[in-house]
Amino acid sequence: MERITPYRTYWLVWIVLLALTLSMIVAEGAPLARGLVVSFILLAMLLKVTMIGAWYMHLRLERAALILSVVLATFVTAAALFFLLVPEAISLPQAGP
Amino acid sequence: MTTVAMGSSETAAPVAHWQGGVSPFAVSWQKLMMWIFLVTDALLFAGFLASYGFVRLASPAWPEQNEVFPMLKIAAMTFVLITSSATMATAVGAAHRRDLKRAMVFVALTALGGLLFLLAQATEWATLIAEGARLTHNPWGPAPFAAFFFMITGFHGSHVLIGVILLTVVALRLWRGRATGMGVEVAGLYWHFVDVVWCFIFPLFYLL
Amino acid sequence: MSAEAVHAESFIRRYLFSTDHKTIGKQYLLTAFFMGLFAVGWSILIRIQLAWPHANLPLLSRLFPGLYQDGVLLPERYLSLVTMHGTVMVFFVISFALVSGFGNFIIPLHIGARDMAYPVLNMLSYWTAVPACILMIASFFVPDGAAAAGWTAYPPLSALPQAVPGSGWGQTLWLLGMALFIASFTMGSLNFVTTILNLRTKGMSMFRMPLTVWTLFISSVLGILAFPALTAAAIMLLLDRHGGTSFFLPSGLVVGGQVLEHSGGTPLLFQHLFWFLGHPEVYILVLPAIGIAFDVVAVFGRRPVFGYRTSIWALLVIGVLSMIVWGHHMFTSGMNPYLGEYFSVATVAITVPFAVLGMNLIASLWRAEIRLHPAMLFALAMIAAIGLGGLGGLWLGTASSDMYLHDSYFVVGHFHFMIGVVTAFGIFAGTYYWFPKMFGRMIDQRLGKIHFWATSVGVFFAFIAMHFLGLGGVLRRTYDPTAYEYTASVTWLNLPISIALFLAAAAQVVFLVNFFWSMFRGQKAEANPWEAATLEWTTPSPAPHLNWRELPSVFRGPYEYRTDGRAAGYRSQVVPDEPPAEVRA
Ligand code: HEM
Numbered sequence: 001m002e003r004i005t006p007y008r009t010y011w012l013v014w015i016v017l018l019a020l021t022l023s024m025i026v027a028e029g030a031p032l033a034r035g036l037v038v039s040f041i042l043l044a045m046l047l048k049v050t051m052i053g054a055w056y057m058h059l060r061l062e063r064a065a066l067i068l069s070v071v072l073a074t075f076v077t078a079a080a081l082f083f084l085l086v087p088e089a090i091s092l093p094q095a096g097p
Numbered sequence: 098m099t100t101v102a103m104g105s106s107e108t109a110a111p112v113a114h115w116q117g118g119v120s121p122f123a124v125s126w127q128k129l130m131m132w133i134f135l136v137t138d139a140l141l142f143a144g145f146l147a148s149y150g151f152v153r154l155a156s157p158a159w160p161e162q163n164e165v166f167p168m169l170k171i172a173a174m175t176f177v178l179i180t181s182s183a184t185m186a187t188a189v190g191a192a193h194r195r196d197l198k199r200a201m202v203f204v205a206l207t208a209l210g211g212l213l214f215l216l217a218q219a220t221e222w223a224t225l226i227a228e229g230a231r232l233t234h235n236p237w238g239p240a241p242f243a244a245f246f247f248m249i250t251g252f253h254g255s256h257v258l259i260g261v262i263l264l265t266v267v268a269l270r271l272w273r274g275r276a277t278g279m280g281v282e283v284a285g286l287y288w289h290f291v292d293v294v295w296c297f298i299f300p301l302f303y304l305l
Numbered sequence: 306m307s308a309e310a311v312h313a314e315s316f317i318r319r320y321l322f323s324t325d326h327k328t329i330g331k332q333y334l335l336t337a338f339f340m341g342l343f344a345v346g347w348s349i350l351i352r353i354q355l356a357w358p359h360a361n362l363p364l365l366s367r368l369f370p371g372l373y374q375d376g377v378l379l380p381e382r383y384l385s386l387v388t389m390h391g392t393v394m395v396f397f398v399i400s401f402a403l404v405s406g407f408g409n410f411i412i413p414l415h416i417g418a419r420d421m422a423y424p425v426l427n428m429l430s431y432w433t434a435v436p437a438c439i440l441m442i443a444s445f446f447v448p449d450g451a452a453a454a455g456w457t458a459y460p461p462l463s464a465l466p467q468a469v470p471g472s473g474w475g476q477t478l479w480l481l482g483m484a485l486f487i488a489s490f491t492m493g494s495l496n497f498v499t500t501i502l503n504l505r506t507k508g509m510s511m512f513r514m515p516l517t518v519w520t521l522f523i524s525s526v527l528g529i530l531a532f533p534a535l536t537a538a539a540i541m542l543l544l545d546r547h548g549g550t551s552f553f554l555p556s557g558l559v560v561g562g563q564v565l566e567h568s569g570g571t572p573l574l575f576q577h578l579f580w581f582l583g584h585p586e587v588y589i590l591v592l593p594a595i596g597i598a599f600d601v602v603a604v605f606g607r608r609p610v611f612g613y614r615t616s617i618w619a620l621l622v623i624g625v626l627s628m629i630v631w632g633h634h635m636f637t638s639g640m641n642p643y644l645g646e647y648f649s650v651a652t653v654a655i656t657v658p659f660a661v662l663g664m665n666l667i668a669s670l671w672r673a674e675i676r677l678h679p680a681m682l683f684a685l686a687m688i689a690a691i692g693l694g695g696l697g698g699l700w701l702g703t704a705s706s707d708m709y710l711h712d713s714y715f716v717v718g719h720f721h722f723m724i725g726v727v728t729a730f731g732i733f734a735g736t737y738y739w740f741p742k743m744f745g746r747m748i749d750q751r752l753g754k755i756h757f758w759a760t761s762v763g764v765f766f767a768f769i770a771m772h773f774l775g776l777g778g779v780l781r782r783t784y785d786p787t788a789y790e791y792t793a794s795v796t797w798l799n800l801p802i803s804i805a806l807f808l809a810a811a812a813q814v815v816f817l818v819n820f821f822w823s824m825f826r827g828q829k830a831e832a833n834p835w836e837a838a839t840l841e842w843t844t845p846s847p848a849p850h851l852n853w854r855e856l857p858s859v860f861r862g863p864y865e866y867r868t869d870g871r872a873a874g875y876r877s878q879v880v881p882d883e884p885p886a887e888v889r890a
């Protein structure tokens with residue numbers, strides 16, 4: 001890595017990460033529509049992961065090729081597994097509402 | 098067998114004296130290898146979490162997590178892990194500035210955070226087991242609920258444990274002035290990855 | 306560091322715990338042959354049972370007292386035999402030889418590297434694979450016999466130790482062996498991908514790499530992405546077996562008149578996780594074979610391969626698609642019909658890039674001046690096998706026809722063409738082609754041709770015939786082929802199939818004799834006996850430690866043959882001057 005990140009940045013990210021975590025916990029108990037809560041939590045989750053990847057793992061400073069390969073490979077594979085399993089799971093006879 | 102054959106020529110030399118073209122990613126092979134390892138390790142957790150999603154969606158009901166897990170404690174564990182990631186990032190930054198002393202202190206702090214997390218995890222397991230959670234069955238809902246809990250947190254916990262050991266080694270090497278910036282950074286990648294995995298486990302397993 | 310710094314190494318360090326990629330490659334290849342002896346042996350026992358289902362075989366009974374009783378093969382042992390034959394062939398023979406064997410041997414030589422990126426990890430990979438082999442073989446010697454749930458290890462059979470005899474310790478050893486295999490394969494893949502991306506020599510751009518390296522690259526990436534799902538499944542299956550969990554076990558299972566305690570899981574999940582790996586796995590195995598075929602066809606046809614770049618794009622498309630078609634193995638599992646339709650469409654779509662590869666291979670032969678070396682013979686026959694297997698795949702990929710054909714001998718015929726013939730012929734083509742570089746001696750051609758013809762006649766007859774068995778309704782994994790009246794009109798084929806396969810098995814004896822004889826007694830090989838253009842032929846045979854004195858620089862693509870209009874004319878990748886305009890013959 002050529003460019004040096006100031007220490008301050010790491011701790012700013014830390015504050016945001018903690019705030020996001022806190023907001024997730026608060027949202028879980030909030031009297032809102034379930035769909036809204038779930039979307040918010042998932043969004044915050046992805047945001048946290050992105051921030052850790054970008055700043056702490058320094059993906060921000062890497063080449064686009066590395067970022068794309070690593071991130072796409074992982075997420076597309078995991079998403080393929082997950083989203084092709086969902087229709088199967090909910091169509092099983094014992095599945096809940 | 099000579100020591101030359103052991104250390105330099107057999108293992109290090111082919112790479113150290115390599116005169117070849119350029120990596121399309123412009124990173125060292127150590128870092129690239131760690132990244133690829135993280136991809137496959139991440140997919141192992143993806144396999145576990147997808148299985149959990151599958152069984153949960155295919156179950157008639159699922160326990161209300163609030164009533165099972167001590168949310169305050171889980172939140173504190175999350176806090177510890179995130180903080181340890183911040184200290185790790187600081188250590189990597191220090192190593193790149195060749196400030197080995199500061200790097201060592203922050204690596205040690207990170208390892209300490211990991212230990213704290215493991216401790217909390219252990220007490221959480223103990224509490225749940227005391228309440229009747231087993232691999233085979235549990236008082237709250239379908240049998241796989243507790244099984245998934247033990248398996249997923251267990252696997253994550255073992256990753257934390259490996260990370261703590263790794264970081265201890267790195268800290269010792271820093272102490273002796275032998276660690277390289279690359280070494281600290283690669284260990285850091287692993288540690289942040291453990292945090293990333295928790296970022297998925299925490300909402301998907303405990304919250305939603 | 307120059308290549309002449311050869312040190313006095315002990316035997317152990319040189320041949321056993323070596324970190325040299327060439328030695329590790331050869332170790333894998335020989336281990337694959339060794340495991341192949343077992344796997345072929347088991348298949349012979351299977352074929353004897355199918356050819357003469359009611360015969361009394363006192364000799365075999367004496368030889369294998371654990372498998373036979375009173376001259377009759379025990380039905381549960383028959384299931385162990387099919388299971389272990391499949392598992393060992395797929396993971397411990399083909400994967401070892403093609404991916405780990407040739408991959409280790411040829412990647413650094415092809416891209417101009419001194420060794421793999423992390424040689425110690427490479428050695429570790431091999432020495433993790435060895436205990437995996439031992440566990441697999443050992444499972445035949447535990448009291449209840451080897452695993453019997455098929456190479457797919459479907460639960461509940463594989464999850465309940467009390468289900469069938471082979472579900473006891475045999476299945477546990479199977480799972481542990483697989484876990485070690487996955488660890489070993491992952492270590493190898495990490496090295497392959499890193500090496501190919503980071504250690505290419507000067508001028509070796511990605512689009513100047515031989516297709517073998519490309520196929521190995523894509524196979525390794527597929528392995529890295531797909532194996533974790535099987536790891537997860539194996540861990541959950543182990544927990545189901547020994548921890549009492551119910552990941553794959555629904556409630557209400559009855560074994561031996563007793564209702565089991567398990568509840569809440571579903572065996573369907575295991576099928577998904579298994580095939581999430583299982584389908585990419587078959588491509589992991591078949592792609593390197595096709596890559597070797599491209600290299601061999603170019604060298605022995607004295608033509609540049611047709612459509613080098615389109616082949617690479619086809620490979621990439623195959624790689625991506627192969628991750629999202631696994632459901633075609635589960636059409637009859639009661640899966641969601643919309644999902645089934647999706648998997649059907651995706652599966653048929655994958656035949657398009659596959660056909661591109663096949664057609665490019667055929668087009669590479671256009672106006673070729675073919676030298677019928679055994680390597681070339683195997684590569685040519687492989688093209689035929691790709692076509693036949695692919696045609697069968699179309700029938701199976703279409704959900705409606707698969708409903709009838711699933712679990713029949715049609716499937717067995719299909720996958721033996723693909724995962725049996727194509728991959729084995731890739732191993733043979735690669736062995737005949739790289740033998741001089743591996744051992745510094747030439748392998749005998751006459752014996753090689755005998756090997757080729759006997760093998761080809763045997764396997765093509767047998768596996769084509771199996772398709773007809775399947776169309777006639779014969780189910781796979783049935784102990785007694787005469788059990789069903791309605792298949793009586795086709796089951797007579799079992800005897801000729803067995804005889805054809807015995808012929809093919811006998812041919813492998815010729816191969817092994819040739820291999821070991823030539824290793825020590827063959828004619829000494831020159832650096833470039835085939836007039837080939839790729840990098841491995843620019844260093845002496847056998848390739849020295851660290852491969853080259855000075856690392857070569859690369860100036861052109863890997864397939865510049867007949868550059869002066871004559872069959873012998875070719876330009877090595879290290880020749881610096883730019884080719885004149887009249888390159889095309
Ligand atoms: C042209 C592309 C291909 C198509 C459309 C295709 C399609 C299929 C389908 C639908 C099945 C499931 C049949 C059933 O169980 O009912 C199947 C089984 C199988 N295929 Fe293919 N396939 C193709 C290529 C390959 C290749 C290249 C390989 C291996 C190198 C392969 C190896 C296998 C194996 C091992 C099985 C059987 C697994 C088992 O049930 O034990 N196939 N194929």
Ligand SMILES: [Cu+2]
Nearest residue numbers: 584631633634
């Ligand atoms: Cu398939």
